Amino acid sequence: MAAAGAEGPRLAELLAAGRRLWDELEAGTEPSSGAPAVQDKVRQGLDALQRAAAMVAQLELFSENEELEEIASADLKFLLLPALLGALTLKQVDQSRRLEHLQSAREHFLRFLRLCRSYGLGAALLPPEERDGSGPAAPTQPQPQPGLVAMALSRRAKIERYKQKKELENKLASMRSFVEGGTADEDQIREFHILQIQKWISTSLEELESIEQEMVILRSRDAARQAPAAPHGPARPARAPVRPFILTRDAAQAKVFGAGYPGLPTMTVDDWYEQRRRQGIVSGQSVPQRAPAGVSDEELQKQQQEKKEEEDDEEALQKARNWDDWKDTHPRGYGNRQNMG
Structure with missing residues (x-):
């Protein structure tokens, strides 16, 4: 059942290649956007898993009309294909297509969760919008803010899910050597694959929450870029240039x-x-009133004084006479005793 034909790699080999590349990317310390070699592994892993998923669909390994007990133990591991595809899709770093990658990864994770639900695995852990089959809400529909009780319940569920995930990882680590070494019996192999599926159910739910948050941020950013700038007031008429x-x-x-x-x-x-x-x-x-050309300030002052006298300004006239009398009896500079002891 695991063979795809006489030519090309077998289905199990393609799944193993995709899993191996995923494990290398998870264990590596280099960021996914830091080196082209990392993105090459992402592309190779996606190619292998996509070919394996196409073979699974062609062979019709899984059906909604069958029970979990009807699936062969060796075929249980192929249930993980959609989850692995979603995880590797998130490793792509093309920012111009980031929203497209998020939507594609979301579909992979949801397909995996629906498949698990059809076999009775993690049915109660589907996202709320997927449990009744209504699908996700429209992107433009505003979501109500959760209350304190809802936030506390969500936090408690995340903590419980984290504890269960750690327990599954510890149990899988203890069983891996037996299964991969070929010494485990069929019951142990079956339990090992079911534990892996349950672990990826928890991982898929976590990734879906992160995807939803990032998609909201990206849509808000795109909407802000496309929104026209608001006018700041009536436009001022253009002024003619001054010559x-x-x-x-x-x-x-x-x-x-x-x-x-x-x-x-x-x-x-x-x-x-x-x-x-x-x-x-x-x-x-x-x-301003300007003086005629060639007239000094002193002459202008005299003219103004004479004009006042002509207008019969008694006060100005008396002041002028007193000043003339004082100048007749006092030499120029009289009374300036500064610095003279």
Whole structure:
């Protein structure tokens, strides 16, 4: 029954090759993404197990209409093929296809659990969405947050499952030498394979939980990348570029700079303020009053003083007269006694 034909490796050899590569990957200390040799082992293991799974389907080794006792002891080990395929699929590190690999591994593990359920192995340990045959929830459907009681029960179940897994591993380690050495009888071989199946049931449930969590993270990341950026407010109208020009103090400088830079327009400060006032940017009151060209600050001050006197500013006039009288009787610098003892 284990032969696939006259040519090519036998079914048992393909399963053994896949198991051997899986054990080497698990025992190795090098990360799965660290070296091409590791990924080569992953591809070789997947190829061997996929060919073995195709042979099992062709030979129709398992059927939902038969009982566990009807399966030959030598064929029980082939029940592990879907679980091994799922475990090796998770070892692939192509990030661009990570979600695809997670979905494929999930299907392998679920196929293994359904097959075990059909033979009465671990029926109560199927994921909740698989127990009633409804299938997994839609990816976009929000899942309710578990309560404290549900979280405590889940934690207790994980601890119990971990203890059972350790007990199975210890028992399998004690029986492995007899089975692989050929000294075990049929009952021991059958028990050994059933213990292996139960161990992989626990492993499959753990991997399914990790897969669901990673798929949620990947879908959220992809949704964030595809979501358009929210507008931050109404778009501002584009402003016309400002043409450069030379700002001069007066018309005389405008003529000088204009002659040296014929490519750039010139503009005095007064012209610039007048242009800004016409554009409504500055008010007329903000335009500074500039002195005529050639007039010094002292002469401007005198003109302002005379203007005040002309306007009959009595206070300013009296102050100016007192100042003139004081200058007549006091020489320049009088009263500056600083540093003179």
